[in-house]
Amino acid sequence: MTAKVKMLVNEWGALSECAARLKSKSVAQLFEADPGRSQRYSLEFSGYYLDFAKQRIDDQAWGALCDLARISGLPCAIKKLVCGEVVNPTENRPALHTALRAAPKAFDLKDASIAESVAQSLSKMASIVAKIYSKQWRGFSGKAITDIVNIGVGGSDLGPFMTCHALDEFSTDEARRLNMHFVSSMDGTQIFQVLEHLDPATTLFIVSSKSFTTIDTFYNANTAIAWLMDSVADRQVIMRHHVIAISASPEKMNAWGVPESNQLLFWEWVGGRFSMWSAIGLPIAIKIGMDNFLALLDGAHEMDVHFATAPFEQNMPVIMGLLGVWNATFLGINAHTVLPYDGRLRFLPNYLTQLEMESNGKSVTNDGETVEFKTCPILWGDVGPNAQHAFYQLLHQGTQEVSCDFIAPVMRYHKVEGASSVGARTSLAEQQCLALANCLAQSRVLAFGNHAVADDSDSEVYKRYRGNQPSTTLLMDELTPRFLGGLLAAYEHKVFVMATLWNINPFDQWGVELGKNIAKQTQAALKGEGSFLFDSSTDALIKRIQAKANTAS
Ligand code: F6P
Numbered sequence: 248m249t250a251k252v253k254m255l256v257n258e259w260g261a262l263s264e265c266a267a268r269l270k271s272k273s274v275a276q277l278f279e280a281d282p283g284r285s286q287r288y289s290l291e292f293s294g295y296y297l298d299f300a301k302q303r304i305d306d307q308a309w310g311a312l313c314d315l316a317r318i319s320g321l322p323c324a325i326k327k328l329v330c331g332e333v334v335n336p337t338e339n340r341p342a343l344h345t346a347l348r349a350a351p352k353a354f355d356l357k358d359a360s361i362a363e364s365v366a367q368s369l370s371k372m373a374s375i376v377a378k379i380y381s382k383q384w385r386g387f388s389g390k391a392i393t394d395i396v397n398i399g400v401g402g403s404d405l406g407p408f409m410t411c412h413a414l415d416e417f418s419t420d421e422a423r424r425l426n427m428h429f430v431s432s433m434d435g436t437q438i439f440q441v442l443e444h445l446d447p448a449t450t451l452f453i454v455s456s457k458s459f460t461t462i463d464t465f466y467n468a469n470t471a472i473a474w475l476m477d478s479v480a481d482r483q484v485i486m487r488h489h490v491i492a493i494s495a496s497p498e499k500m501n502a503w504g505v506p507e508s509n510q511l512l513f514w515e516w517v518g519g520r521f522s523m524w525s526a527i528g529l530p531i532a533i534k535i536g537m538d539n540f541l542a543l544l545d546g547a548h549e550m551d552v553h554f555a556t557a558p559f560e561q562n563m564p565v566i567m568g569l570l571g572v573w574n575a576t577f578l579g580i581n582a583h584t585v586l587p588y589d590g591r592l593r594f595l596p597n598y599l600t601q602l603e604m605e606s607n608g609k610s611v612t613n614d615g616e617t618v619e620f621k622t623c624p625i626l627w628g629d630v631g632p633n634a635q636h637a638f639y640q641l642l643h644q645g646t647q648e649v650s651c652d653f654i655a656p657v658m659r660y661h662k663v664e665g666a667s668s669v670g671a672r673t674s675l676a677e678q679q680c681l682a683l684a685n686c687l688a689q690s691r692v693l694a695f696g697n698h699a700v701a702d703d704s705d706s707e708v709y710k711r712y713r714g715n716q717p718s719t720t721l722l723m724d725e726l727t728p729r730f731l732g733g734l735l736a737a738y739e740h741k742v743f744v745m746a747t748l749w750n751i752n753p754f755d756q757w758g759v760e761l762g763k764n765i766a767k768q769t770q771a772a773l774k775g776e777g778s779f780l781f782d783s784s785t786d787a788l789i790k791r792i793q794a795k796a797n798t799a800s
Pocket of ligand 1: 403520605756
């Protein structure tokens with residue numbers, strides 16, 4: 248056993264002992280013993296305020312977690328990440344999403360040409376946005392574009408979709424004249440519904456795919472091309488006027504017939520779920536304008552610098568990551584819910600589902616060994632106030648332990664002008680107060696259960712709240728491009744911190760490959776091309792589908 252492994256074993260042992268001790272203590276007891284704990288278990292950074300006092304930790308556990316981070320080599324891992332060393336060993340690649348938002352003030356990058364490539368890509372994005380805004384981008388008949396359809400899936404969809412929704416109020420005047428649509432699902436429902444209402448002469452498709460091979464995206468894209476070709480038979484004309492392609496593979500974009508002028512490139516060292524900062528973010532740049540897109544990048548960069556330089560005890564993503572490991576691995580809490588108290592962040596939980604679960608849903612270490620502990624918890628969420636009327640019942644009175652992230656912008660509606668009347672504005676301000684009150688009230692009840700109310704003596708058993716669900720509350724001054732950028736970067740780094748402590752690779756996703764391959768064979772079987780024998784269940788399902796399809800045709 249090397250000295251490092253010995254230290255790791257000791258530290259894991261110390262933390263397991265802390266967990267055994269703290270499992271029998273409630274959050275209420277922790278507050279009784281330590282009423283001022285929120286001072287120590289909170290952090291203020293550049294308009295964010297992270298309160299983690301309602302987590303089931305004490306000073307001994309917290310100290311041991313910070314030590315574990317150091318012993319696990321987190322300082323060195325962060326340096327390797329931001330400098331562009333290989334941190335994705337199974338694909339032999341760096342993961343340089345930080346470089347996408349750093350130019351020109353890059354970290355000490357190993358490859359100095361990266362900053363220049365990033366700047367060039369941003370400049371090409373800016374000229375495409377300007378061409379669309381100025382109505383110089385025209386369809387085959389000479390009419391200006393009115394509708395933009397982003398076709399992509401996973402990382403080529405979730406980030407732009409979530410951000411366009413979150414920052415809708417930052418839409419530029421030019422963007423307000425355009426309709427933005429997102430199509431991702433392979434079954435065709437979305438593209439079918441979108442195309443029904445569009446005019447081919449004025450519709451522009453953005454085909455987003457890092458690999459440029461994802462079957463979901465290409466079936467949707469081919470449907471779009473077939474729809475366009477009903478109006479104009481010349482594929483070259485269609486490609487020139489109606490398609491922008493975004494990928495890390497210029498060869499594949501060429502082979503698909505996209506003219507170079509309509510290609511936006513990014514790089515293998517950008518992971519799909521970390522790619523909204525690259526050209527994949529084009530729908531965002533169109534929606535909120537280039538200046539706001541750059542503000543989003545700046546916010547993320549500010550968080551990157553904080554992550555790379557702040558001491559662990561005062562480092563927001565590190566704290567978030569350590570708490571994630573503590574809850575999942577040491578306390579054995581295997582469900583985590585994200586609860587934004589702001590409707591604009593409605594799709595944040597979906598985005599984080601891919602970011603966290605595709606990254607850290609792993610069970611083999613970087614040394615090829617099966618892990619002997621729990622890694623990424625099951626993550627889900629919804630807008631908090633709506634979730635109060637759906638799954639909070641389980642959080643409050645169910646049998647599962649769940650850790651929670653409450654997220655809320657503090658200031659809202661203070662800049663609302665124009666359309667809303669003075670009366671409506673006053674009422675909206677009340678609604679914001681109501682949402683914040685609910686956010687704080689729910690985290691209290693989850694933490695303290697019946698202890699949250701002064702007199703809880705007369706409750707029947709079925710009305711009782713056991714509490715003890717740990718949570719972190721993340722407040723930000725307001726929801727702007729800069730704050731959203733920082734928030735998302737914090738979650739990205741949280742994922743990296745957890746992966747480093749678990750010694751797993753957060754940047755590959757081999758677990759999605761087998762299903763894709765098997766689906767090809769199954770598709771052939773469904774179409775009756777060749778004879779296949781799978782298992783009795785699948786064979787019966789295939790027969791049933793074929794029989795029904797035959798009666799329909
Ligand atoms: O299959 C999973 C995945 O590879 C994700 O990691 C990725 O974001 C998504 O598919 C889409 O991939 P692409 O951008 O290459 O089309």
